[in-house]
Amino acid sequence: MNTAAWVGQNRRPNWPLIGFVVAHVAIVIATLLLIPIFGSRLPSETRVDESSWIKFELASIGFCLLFIARRREHRMSFALETALPFSIALVGLGFSMLLATVLINLDAHAYRRVFESGLWVGLVAGSVFMWLMLGRYLGAEAATNRLRRETASSRRSVWLAEVRVDRSWRVLYGAAWGVPSALLILLVVVSQPAAFPMGLWLAANLTLGMAVGERASVVITEGGVKVRGSLLFGGGWSLTMAEVSSARVVTAEPRPNFSMSRRGGRCVLRSGSALEITAATGGRYIVSLPEAEEAVVVLAALRGRNAAAGSAVLGDHGPARLAPQE
Amino acid sequence: MLFEIDTRSQVPIYAQIAACVRRAIAAGAVKPGSKLPPSRDLARELEVNMHTVQRAYGELRDEGLLELRQGRGAIVASSHIESSARLHGLLHDLLAEADEQGLTTAELARLMETMR
Structure with a gap:
C-alpha cells in the first residue's frame, strides 16, 4: 500500500512523497x-x-493538510496526486x-512592489508555472508507482485516450x-493603478486558460x-484494479471544482459520455470520455485477466460488475 | 486505443506495437487525423524503452500509415489508410508465417509469383 515513506511489499521508498516533503520544507x-x-x-518595508x-505559505500548507485530513477515502493518493501538487x-x-521583491529592491533607494512591474510579474508567473509542473510531475510519478503492475506477467496491456474541453467547459x-476574477482584477486596478501590470497579466492568463x-x-x-x-x-x-468495484457509461456535465471533495473524484471536461467507476x-x-463504452469493456477484460491469473491485485472485493450502460 | 505486447514473444516488441496500430487502423478504431499517444507516455505505461516505441512509429511512417511531425507527435495519415493498414498487417503476418516455416524471402517471393 502507498501509505508512508516506504511502499509496496518490497519496501520501495515513496519518492514522490519524499519529494513533496523536501520541496515544501526547502x-x-x-x-x-x-x-x-x-x-x-534592502529597504525596511521588505x-x-x-x-x-x-x-x-504556512496557510497554504495548513489548508492542504486540512483537505487531506477531511478526505474520506484513498487519502494518500489524494494527497500525492491532487492536494500536494496544488x-x-x-x-x-x-x-x-x-524572491522577486528581494531582487527588485536590492540596493534600491526606494521600496518597489513586484506587481508594479510587468516584467517581474511575468517572471513570477513563469516560476509559478514551473512549481505547477513540479507538482504535476511528482503527482504523475505517484500515480504511476501506485498502479505499477504487481503481477509478474509477460503480457502488458495499455489503453490510452485523451480528452479535450468543449464549449460547455469554457462557458x-x-x-x-473568469467573471469573478475579471471583476476582482478591475477592482484592484481601479483602487491601485500601480497594479495595472499585474491585472493585465492575470487577465491575459485567464483568457489564455479559457x-x-x-x-x-x-x-x-x-x-x-x-x-x-x-x-x-x-x-x-x-x-x-483492487479498488475498482464497478464501471459504467454515464452522461456528465462539467462542474467548477478542483477535485477537493471528500470522496471520489471528477475530471469532467465536456458534456456527454463519461466513464464512471465506483470504488x-x-x-x-468520473472522467469525460467519448470512448467510455470501449473503456468499460477493456477494464472488464483486464480485470478478468487479473482474476484468471489468480493475482493478488483483485483483493476481496467480489466479482467484477463491469458492463456498458445507457 | 489498446496496445498489447508479450515480452516473451518471438516477435520484437516494436513490431508488436506497430501491429496494434495497424489492427486499430484497419478496423477503423483509429480515424485518419487522430493523434497517437506520445512515445514517452506509451513507453512508460508499457514499461519499455522509448526508442522501442519510436521505432514502431518510424516503421508505420515508412509504410505511409503515420505522419510524424516535430512537436505534434504521431498522426494517422489520411489517404487510403484502412486498406493500406490491412495490407501491411497481412504482409507482416505472412512474413512471420514464412519465417516459422523456414522459408526465405526469395522463396516466398517465388511462391507468390507462381500464384499470380
Missing part, C-alpha cells in the same frame, strides 16, 4: 532565510513582505514573490472563474485506471 526555509541574508541591502509571504504551487508562489470556466482549455489523459492498464489533467482545473485521480469504498470517480 521552499519554506528558503523563504525564511531570504531577508536575513539580504536584509542589510520585512513586511517577508512576514506576509511566510504566513501565506499546495506546492501556492507555497512556490509565496517564495517567488518574496462554465468563464462563469465560475482559449486553450484543459485536457486530460486516461490510462487503463492491468494495474488500474489513471486520469491526469494537464493543469489542475480538471483534477486527476487513480484507482488500482470498493463507495466513492464515485
